[in-house]
Amino acid sequence: MLEVVLGGTGGTMPLKNRWLCCCWLRQEGSTMLIDCGEGTQIALKCAGISFQGIDILCITHYHADHISGLVGLLLSMGNEGRTRPLTVIGPRGLERTVTNLRVIAPELPFALELHELDGDTETFPFGDAVLTAFPVRHTLPCCGYSVTLPRVGKFDVERAKAAGIPQKLWGILQKQESVTAEDGTVYHQSQVLGAPRKGLKVTYCTDTRPVPAIAKYADSADLFICEGMYGEPEKLGKAVETAHMLFSEAAELAELANVKELWLTHYSPSLPDPQEFLANATEIFPNTKCGKDGMRTVLRFSEP
Amino acid sequence: MLEVVLGGTGGTMPLKNRWLCCCWLRQEGSTMLIDCGEGTQIALKCAGISFQGIDILCITHYHADHISGLVGLLLSMGNEGRTRPLTVIGPRGLERTVTNLRVIAPELPFALELHELDGDTETFPFGDAVLTAFPVRHTLPCCGYSVTLPRVGKFDVERAKAAGIPQKLWGILQKQESVTAEDGTVYHQSQVLGAPRKGLKVTYCTDTRPVPAIAKYADSADLFICEGMYGEPEKLGKAVETAHMLFSEAAELAELANVKELWLTHYSPSLPDPQEFLANATEIFPNTKCGKDGMRTVLRFSEP
Numbered sequence: 001m002l003e004v005v006l007g008g009t010g011g012t013m014p015l016k017n018r019w020l021c022c023c024w025l026r027q028e029g030s031t032m033l034i035d036c037g038e039g040t041q042i043a044l045k046c047a048g049i050s051f052q053g054i055d056i057l058c059i060t061h062y063h064a065d066h067i068s069g070l071v072g073l074l075l076s077m078g079n080e081g082r083t084r085p086l087t088v089i090g091p092r093g094l095e096r097t098v099t100n101l102r103v104i105a106p107e108l109p110f111a112l113e114l115h116e117l118d119g120d121t122e123t124f125p126f127g128d129a130v131l132t133a134f135p136v137r138h139t140l141p142c143c144g145y146s147v148t149l150p151r152v153g154k155f156d157v158e159r160a161k162a163a164g165i166p167q168k169l170w171g172i173l174q175k176q177e178s179v180t181a182e183d184g185t186v187y188h189q190s191q192v193l194g195a196p197r198k199g200l201k202v203t204y205c206t207d208t209r210p211v212p213a214i215a216k217y218a219d220s221a222d223l224f225i226c227e228g229m230y231g232e233p234e235k236l237g238k239a240v241e242t243a244h245m246l247f248s249e250a251a252e253l254a255e256l257a258n259v260k261e262l263w264l265t266h267y268s269p270s271l272p273d274p275q276e277f278l279a280n281a282t283e284i285f286p287n288t289k290c291g292k293d294g295m296r297t298v299l300r301f302s303e304p
Numbered sequence: 305m306l307e308v309v310l311g312g313t314g315g316t317m318p319l320k321n322r323w324l325c326c327c328w329l330r331q332e333g334s335t336m337l338i339d340c341g342e343g344t345q346i347a348l349k350c351a352g353i354s355f356q357g358i359d360i361l362c363i364t365h366y367h368a369d370h371i372s373g374l375v376g377l378l379l380s381m382g383n384e385g386r387t388r389p390l391t392v393i394g395p396r397g398l399e400r401t402v403t404n405l406r407v408i409a410p411e412l413p414f415a416l417e418l419h420e421l422d423g424d425t426e427t428f429p430f431g432d433a434v435l436t437a438f439p440v441r442h443t444l445p446c447c448g449y450s451v452t453l454p455r456v457g458k459f460d461v462e463r464a465k466a467a468g469i470p471q472k473l474w475g476i477l478q479k480q481e482s483v484t485a486e487d488g489t490v491y492h493q494s495q496v497l498g499a500p501r502k503g504l505k506v507t508y509c510t511d512t513r514p515v516p517a518i519a520k521y522a523d524s525a526d527l528f529i530c531e532g533m534y535g536e537p538e539k540l541g542k543a544v545e546t547a548h549m550l551f552s553e554a555a556e557l558a559e560l561a562n563v564k565e566l567w568l569t570h571y572s573p574s575l576p577d578p579q580e581f582l583a584n585a586t587e588i589f590p591n592t593k594c595g596k597d598g599m600r601t602v603l604r605f606s607e608p
Contacts, residue, residue: 013380016349038376039343045320064408068376071368072342076317079573100407103400104368269383 002027002129002149002200004223005296007043009274011207011229011244011266012065019043019293020065021266023204023225024054025147030127032056034145034204040069041076047294052080056126058133059090060206061142062097070098071105078109085111089124089133091141092116117143121217129200134217136208138243144205146217151301153194160192197303203259206266209240210249218257222299225291226250228264231277244268247277251284265291306331306433306453306504308527309600311347313578315511315533315548315570316369323347323597324369325570327508327529328358329451334431336360338449338508344373345380351598356384360430362437363394364510365446366401374402375409382413389415393428393437395445396420421447425521433504438521440512442547448509450521455605457498464496501607507563510570513544514553522561526603529595530554532568535581548572551581555588569595 003026008019020037024044031053033044044051051073060066077086088098094116102108115124117133119141124131129149136144155174165173165187172179178188203218206227218224229244239246247264254262262285267274274290281288289295307330312323324341328348335357337348348355355377364370381390392402398420406412419428421437423445428435433453440448459478469477469491476483482492507522510531522528533548534540543550551568558566566589571578578594585592593599 013376013383014343014346016346038373039318039346042318042320042343062408064375064379067408068372069342072317072372075368079317097407100404103404104366104371 001301002147002202002222002299003296004202004225004299005047005049006225006263006265006291006293007033007040007047007049008037008293009265009267009291009295010065010269011227012269014039014065015269018267019046020069021206021227023265024049025126025202026053027127027129027147027149030055030129032058032126032131032147034058035060035066035206036069036073037065038068038072041073043293047296051077052082054086056087056089056124056131058131058143058145059088059094060144061091061138061140062093063140063207066207067097067101071101074102074108074112075105082110085113087113087115087124089115089131090117091135091143092119093141132217134213136205136214137211138207138209142208144203144208144214144217146201146203146221149200151197151199151303152189153196156192156194163187163191165192197301200299200301202299203257207244209243210245210253212256215253215256218253218259221257221259223261223263223297224254224257224259225263225265226253227266228274228281228290229266229268231267231271231274231280233280247274247281247288248284251281251288254285254288260287262288263291263295264288305605306451306506306526306603307600308506308529308603309351309353310529310567310569310595310597311337311344311351311353312341312597313569313571313595313599314369314573315531316573318343318369319573322571323350324373325510325531327569328353329430329506330357331431331433331451331453334359334433336362336430336435336451338362339364339370339510340373340377341369342372342376345377347597351600355381356386358390360391360393360428360435362435362447362449363392363398364448365395365442365444366397367444367511370511371401371405375405378412378416379409386414389417391417391419391428393419393435394421395439395447396423397445436521438517440509440518441515442511442513446512448507448512448518448521450505450507450525453504455501455503455607456493457500460496460498467491467495469496501605504603504605506603507561511548513547514549514557516560519557519560522557522563525561525563527565527567527601528558528561528563529567529569530557531570532578532585532594533570533572535575535578535584537584551578551585551592552588555585555592558589558592564591566592567595567599568592
């Protein structure tokens, strides 16, 4: 199971009725947040999310609308009693950016474990899932993030019986690679599990031009959350110039990546009603929705 | 005339229903803002205030709740087309703090004119008024700010006639120190004006212990806006430890300074309803009000 909440959906600047874009994900007991612009700590409260639980904070890049709320969030975590370390992942420049911003928060009651990406794809454990950071193309180093939750194959009772595996070990073998019986025999998952079943995947991507790598990393995602800075086709020139996307370009990526569902986010302040231009995406990728502040979903395994 | 708007009234962290404290003032065509924590740019929009008009930004001190919204505000000013310089005034450390915070906003389409206070009282022109910055006592260098609008004496027609001042020069002498007539005679205001009349004064003060200097600088203010971090008398120890004030301490300062009206602000997040403790202030200084986000007033000369 993967829970996903869009804390905000705005780009450039926070508005009276639209928080800056950020995304909160939970996989069982593990929680992560992508981006924290000005006001994200309030956006999380509005969405009923405790930021105390956050294990990993991922930053896409160091434009202010994606990180200007960092210090406020860290201080509020501290004020509410956090002492356990927080992992912060971001592209090149993380150390320098965080150090500079902390001029107004030099002391925190918990440690920051900074993990600066070097421009290549990297993976990290996130609960039972895998968090993948991959480079995209913006006006400065920028990353997209995917969370992939694998699922092992179905337990085959007949094979387990045939292999003579004691029934009390079956439950253990569903969860771990191997187990040693009392008599010293080692049994393996491969003896009892079928082929891996379809897992779950969420891919989040902003701010970037629609480069093919995105479709590769979003391949077959259950949910693809992608920037749609502009809805209007005539803003293509502006999108190219500022290294952003049109709704239609996000939809083309969704189609190419063969995802199940696309949510648009990171709207320009010049776009008060994204819904007005949704058709520009749905005519290319029908299962597109305009992301809204507080929008949420729970993804569950589809196979029995 | 002096317009005053409380953009927010919170301390420590922004809440769902309370912006971080800031204060906007206008004197004729000149506008200033005191403090800009996380979300202040949204708070201003909520209060119907254009931040484009701001001429002077005063920072009380460099705790995050008073300056974490600086970069967002500057970028939004830039996005909305500002090219004229912005004066920024703050205590020691201004240059270093602003430079560090601008790691995520290295380029702006307008200049910042930083004026770092050296710990003494300093004055600046603000429209027809005078802006005074004065040191207070917090856990790091911190300033209070007063805006004083003087008012010249009443024009004395009989004295003007007796002095033989041509009537067409009367209007000029009401506004400027002296005027030269066509025949070369120089006339002075002192020949036609009575004693200066009562002007207007607003004093703003947070975060600080209630040191006597505050009463001195707030002397006879029409409006004294002062921090009231805690309403409960039993939080005195905490107020002393964190260098803040109780409601009652702010009221004592108001009483001592002989101000007309006191507004409390900068409430602790632990204080959801400041009104509950208002009596702790009004029993000392009756004309106390609990500041609220968006609260505003227009101060006008009282004498004819």
